[in-house]
Amino acid sequence: MNMAADLGFSGAGVRSGTCLVLDRLTRSYPDGTVALRGLSLSVPAGRIVSLLGPSGSGKTTTLKMIAGFDKPDSGSITLAGRDISRTPPHMRDIGMVFQNYALFPHMSVFDNVAFPLRMRHRARRDIETVVQEALALVELQGVAARLPRQLSGGQQQRVALARAIVFRPQLLLMDEPLGALDRQLRKSVQSELKRLQRQLDLTVVYVTHDQEEAMFLSDEIAIVQNGQIVQCGAPAALYDAPESVFVAGFLGESNFLGGTLAEAGAGRAIVTLPDGRQMRGRSAAPMSAGRAVSVLIRPEKLQVHVASRAPGREVNVLAGRIDLVNFLGGAVEYEVDLDGPRLTARVHLRASAATFAVGDPVVLHVEPQDCLVFPTP
Amino acid sequence: MMDVALAGGTAQPVPSQRLFSGAGLLALPLIVLLAVVYVCPVGVMLADSFTDPQPGLQQYQRMIEHPVYLQVLARTFRLAVVVTAATAICGFPVAYYCTIARPAVARIALGLLFVPFWASTVVRTYALMVILGRTGILNGALLWAGLISRPTQFLFHTATVQLAMVQILLPFFVLPVYAGLRTIDLSLLSAAEGLGAPPWQVFRRIYLPLSLPGLFTGALIVFVFCFGFFITPTLLGGRRDVTIAMVIMAQFEGQLDWGFGAALSTVLLACTLVAVLMMLRVAKQDSNR
Ligand SMILES: Nc1ncnc2c1ncn2[C@@H]1O[C@H](COP(=O)(O)OP(=O)(O)OP(=O)(O)O)[C@@H](O)[C@H]1O
Ligand SMILES: [Mg+2]
Numbered sequence: 142m143n144m145a146a147d148l149g150f151s152g153a154g155v156r157s158g159t160c161l162v163l164d165r166l167t168r169s170y171p172d173g174t175v176a177l178r179g180l181s182l183s184v185p186a187g188r189i190v191s192l193l194g195p196s197g198s199g200k201t202t203t204l205k206m207i208a209g210f211d212k213p214d215s216g217s218i219t220l221a222g223r224d225i226s227r228t229p230p231h232m233r234d235i236g237m238v239f240q241n242y243a244l245f246p247h248m249s250v251f252d253n254v255a256f257p258l259r260m261r262h263r264a265r266r267d268i269e270t271v272v273q274e275a276l277a278l279v280e281l282q283g284v285a286a287r288l289p290r291q292l293s294g295g296q297q298q299r300v301a302l303a304r305a306i307v308f309r310p311q312l313l314l315m316d317e318p319l320g321a322l323d324r325q326l327r328k329s330v331q332s333e334l335k336r337l338q339r340q341l342d343l344t345v346v347y348v349t350h351d352q353e354e355a356m357f358l359s360d361e362i363a364i365v366q367n368g369q370i371v372q373c374g375a376p377a378a379l380y381d382a383p384e385s386v387f388v389a390g391f392l393g394e395s396n397f398l399g400g401t402l403a404e405a406g407a408g409r410a411i412v413t414l415p416d417g418r419q420m421r422g423r424s425a426a427p428m429s430a431g432r433a434v435s436v437l438i439r440p441e442k443l444q445v446h447v448a449s450r451a452p453g454r455e456v457n458v459l460a461g462r463i464d465l466v467n468f469l470g471g472a473v474e475y476e477v478d479l480d481g482p483r484l485t486a487r488v489h490l491r492a493s494a495a496t497f498a499v500g501d502p503v504v505l506h507v508e509p510q511d512c513l514v515f516p517t518p
Numbered sequence: 519m520m521d522v523a524l525a526g527g528t529a530q531p532v533p534s535q536r537l538f539s540g541a542g543l544l545a546l547p548l549i550v551l552l553a554v555v556y557v558c559p560v561g562v563m564l565a566d567s568f569t570d571p572q573p574g575l576q577q578y579q580r581m582i583e584h585p586v587y588l589q590v591l592a593r594t595f596r597l598a599v600v601v602t603a604a605t606a607i608c609g610f611p612v613a614y615y616c617t618i619a620r621p622a623v624a625r626i627a628l629g630l631l632f633v634p635f636w637a638s639t640v641v642r643t644y645a646l647m648v649i650l651g652r653t654g655i656l657n658g659a660l661l662w663a664g665l666i667s668r669p670t671q672f673l674f675h676t677a678t679v680q681l682a683m684v685q686i687l688l689p690f691f692v693l694p695v696y697a698g699l700r701t702i703d704l705s706l707l708s709a710a711e712g713l714g715a716p717p718w719q720v721f722r723r724i725y726l727p728l729s730l731p732g733l734f735t736g737a738l739i740v741f742v743f744c745f746g747f748f749i750t751p752t753l754l755g756g757r758r759d760v761t762i763a764m765v766i767m768a769q770f771e772g773q774l775d776w777g778f779g780a781a782l783s784t785v786l787l788a789c790t791l792v793a794v795l796m797m798l799r800v801a802k803q804d805s806n807r
Contacts, residue, residue, distance in 0.1 A: 210708050230711040243709035247727045256723075260714035304713065 160186040160344040161312055166206055166216035168199075168368075176202040177213070178368040184312075189338055189345040190373075191355040193391065194365030200348045203365070204314050207346065209233050221311050231260070236305030237314040240321070242297050244289040250276070250300050251285040257308040275307040278337060295326050302334075306341065313345045319354065331357055352392050356380070364388050380439075384425060386515045389437045396443075396484045398436040399517065402428055410514040412436055416481060421456050422512030433517040442511035443486035445475055447495060448502035457512065459484070459505045463497045477505060560787070563780045570777030577781035587765065587782065591789065594762040597676075597751075598744035601683045605691045605740050606733065608684060613695040613732075617702075628696070631689050639686055643753045646682050647673060650754075674756035682750050687743055691736040698732015734801040738794060745790050762786050 161184040168177040176199045184190045192200045205211035207218060209230035218226045225233055236257075245253050254275055258268045276282050279299035289297055298318060305313055319327045335358055338345055349355050355362050356376040363373040364387075372379060372388045383389035386397070400412040403419065410424040412434055420436055428434065448460065464483065465476035475486045475497060484505060490496075497503060567577055581587045612631070616624040634642055649655045650672040657669040672678060702725065710720045748763035762782065769779030 208708075208712050210712070229716075230708070231714050231716050233712075234714075235712065237709070237712045239705055239709060241703075241705065243703070243705045245706060245710070245724060256710070256715070257713040260716075260719060308714065 158186050160184050160221060161207065161346070162217075162219040163203070163207070164217045164219070166203070166213040166218070168202055168206070168211065168213050176368055177206075177216075179216070180365075180369055181216075182363055182370055182373065184344060184346060185360075186344050187342050188360040189335075189343075189347055189358050190361045190363060191347045191349055191359040192363050192365050193349060193352060193355045195391070196350070198365040199368040200365055201316055202368075204237070204316050204346065204348055207312070208235055208237050208314055234308075234310050235312045235314060236308070236310035238298075238301045238305045238316070238318040240317045242289075242301040244297055244300055244304075246289055249286050249288060250281065250292070253289065253300055254304045254307050257304065261308060271307060275303040278306075278341075279303045279333075294321055295330065298322060298330065302337075306337075306343065309341075311344065313343050314348075315345060316348045317350065318347075320350075327354070334358065356392070362392070364391060382425070383437070383513070386435055386437070386518055389513070389515070394440050394485070394487075396438045396440060398438070398482055398484075400434055400436060402430050402432045402434045402514070405430055405514075409509070410434070412514055414482070418459065419456075420512055421509040422514045423510055424514045426516060428514075428516050435515050435517050437513040437515065438484065438507050438511065440474065440485045440487040441489075442507050443484060444506045445477070445486050445488055445495075445497065446504045446506060447497075448504050457507050457509060461503060461505060463499050463501045463503055466497065466499055475503070477503060479505075563783050566777055566780035567784045570780065577777050578785075580778065581781060581785065587762075590760055590765055591762050591785065593758075593760070594745060595789070595793075597680065597683075597747075597759075597761065598741050601680055601687065601744050602737050602741045604680060604684045605687050606737055609688050609691040609695060609736065610729075610733070612688075613692045613699055616692075616696050617699045628692075631692055634686070635689060639749050640753075642686055643682060643750050646678075646685070646754065650678060673754055674759075676755065676759050679751050679755040679759050682754050683744065683747060686750065687740045690739045690743065694735040694739065695729065695732040698735065699729050702728045730801065734797060738797055741793065741797070742790060745786065745793075 161182075163180060163182040165179045165181050166177050167175075167179055169175040180199065180203060182190070182192075182203075192203060194200055202211065206213050209225070209228060213226065216226075217224055220233065220235070245256065248256070251272055254272045255268050258271060263271070273282065273285070276285055279302055281296060281299055281303065284292060284296065289300065292300065298321075301318070305315075319330055322330060331354060337343070347355075347358060359376055361373060362376050362379055363370045364379070365371070366387055372384050376392075379388060380393050383392065389395050390397075398412075398414060398420065400414045400420065402410060403413045404411040405424055405428055408423055410422050410428070412420045412422065414420060422436055459479050461477040461479040461484070463475050464478040467474040467476070469487075472487050472489045473496065475488065477484050477486060486505060568575070570577075612627070616627050619627065637645075647654070651657070652669045652671060652673075654672070656672060657666075660666045661669065706724055706728070707720050710724045711717070715723065746763050748761055748767055751759045751761045752764055763786070766779050766782045766786065769775045769782060773779075
């Protein structure tokens with residue numbers, strides 16, 4: 142791998158600074174669809190930033206703008222300090238992995254990977270070495286002479302990746318690159334991708350539908366809704382402190398309890414549920430009393446106790462009955478009927494943990510700091 | 519021709535299961551028909567060329583002794599090459615346009631291309647005579663515009679024949695090419711562009727190679743048609759535009775020399791086969807590269 146260093150084809154340690162800035166991009170189509178409404182995003186160098194959002198929210202449109210296949214109506218795109226809004230795609234120096242891979246069917250794997258180097262008029266000898274190295278990185282040396290149609294889906298995916306990084310682009314774009322792979326393969330490719338990204342110090346904008354994938358891969362996740370980024374941050378920050386019901390619901394699993402705000406102040410809130418019970422929690426935004434609110438509780442924050450041995454606490458204790466038991470392997474999920482509202486609790490199976498059966502009366506408990514109170518939209 | 523279309527770059531997996539096992543039987547009537555109306559006459563023709571009026575190679579000998587026949591063959595070949603090339607150059611942009619135009623526009627464009635199909639080649643050739651003749655529409659227009667002072671003869675030139683043939687054969691070329699171009703995944707072009715290819719490189723390295731199977735199919739059809747053309751060259755061409763098909767016609771109709779006609783036909787068939795095989799060879803090499 143010394144040769145790799147010679148050719149500049151290896152990681153150079155984590156760079157600092159901002160690689161890509163999208164500033165208030167807008168785009169509407171002639172048929173009236175507004176795909177982007179002032180989307181802004183900043184991507185630090187050497188990081189993976191994922192765009193996560195529902196279908197039709199504008200993720201692909203955003204990638205197309207960055208790659209140059211589509212032009213924004215307004216707004217600017219800056220790559221490494223240079224405004225590239227008007228630069229044609231072939232001069233942008235951005236690698237892209239398409240969902241369907243877009244491998245050139247009439248070219249061998251080698252020629253596919255060599256394509257970007259040939260377009261850059263690299264010396265023949267260089268091309269040979271650099272391509273072989275890129276193929277080695279994705280463990281495909283053996284199939285260099287084959288045509289894409291002679292490869293499995295996973296292998297094609299790796300060729301597409303090798304082709305997108307072989308010319309050391311400043312930025313790598315990936316549009317649901319693992320969408321066509323089965324679950325098992327996805328997992329291993331995700332790990333591989335993460336390793337490669339660290340090793341080569343790549344800056345990546347990654348589009349996915351899959352929240353687990355986004356959380357696993359990303360340094361930062363940008364939640365896209367309706368052509369805008371509604372929240373952006375580290376996966377843990379987004380999971381623990383979502384700023385809206387939409388983000389909370391989109392990232393991770395969640396229970397919502399509807400109620401009325403009884404008291405609020407200093408980030409704390411007391412909520413009255415429809416049946417009169419009260420819950421204490423943190424407020425996610427400033428609100429005034431009397432407002433309709435939703436209380437977010439993550440399933441793993443709920444503790445399930447035998448009804449007769451209720452914890453000696455007064456706050457956030459809810460009595461109910463087990464309605465459904467879902468076995469998940471390392472954990473078990475209880476759906477609990479609270480005489481009206483239903484909550485899902487996830488309990489990790491340990492030797493000491495009590496297990497319950499359908500119909501068992503139980504008591505749920507959740508700490509106030511794990512209850513996030515949102516204004517109901 | 520099947521082979522050319524399949525030799526291309528599109529990676530469609532071949533279904534391993536037949537639809538139903540008796541499917542082959544459905545093709546039987548056509549195979550029988552082809553055997554009767556095609557294979558039998560060709561056999562008779564071959565036999566005639568060696569036996570009429572008496573057994574021997576004298577008909578072929580005659581062909582070699584009089585170089586005019588081989589000259590006509592060479593001229594026909596040149597005509598076929600020129601017309602095929604011109605049709606390809608004119609037809610490719612049309613086919614390409616139909617793939618990128620909105621579906622409604624594409625349908626109209628393809629429809630217009632086929633309007634002339636409703637008339638026979640004879641009618642279409644006469645129509646060109648009406649347009650191009652001394653008292654034709656073109657001369658009328660040019661005289662009226664004052665661009666010329668006396669009527670010009672546009673007919674009976676080689677170029678006129680070529681123009682007419684291109685016009686008649688264009689649909690045969692555009693349709694297979696259009697069908698081929700439609701199968702090209704346009705995201706490949708974006709991918710190439712994103713990887714650093716300027717537009718003409720995208721065309722040269724991605725679009726053109728992927729359109730070759732369709733182009734070969736179209737070119738082959740046109741080329742084979744050209745070899746057998748006689749109505750258009752007869753009506754529009756001068757004395758220098760005699761094609762091998764016209765000479766063969768003359769043997770059967772005028773000279774009543776069936777043996778010599780059969781020998782000429784055999785040579786024409788052999789030449790066509792050789793040309794087709796050569797083109798298939800090139801197409802195959804190209805797709806294996
Ligand atoms: N060519 C087009 N003409 C009109 N509307 C379009 C066009 N392309 C995209 N749109 C619209 O723009 C919006 C954003 O589309 P986009 O493809 O960016 O969504 P996405 O977030 O990538 O969705 P998915 O997760 O389904 O891939 C959608 O409402 C879509 O219908
Ligand atoms: Mg998309």
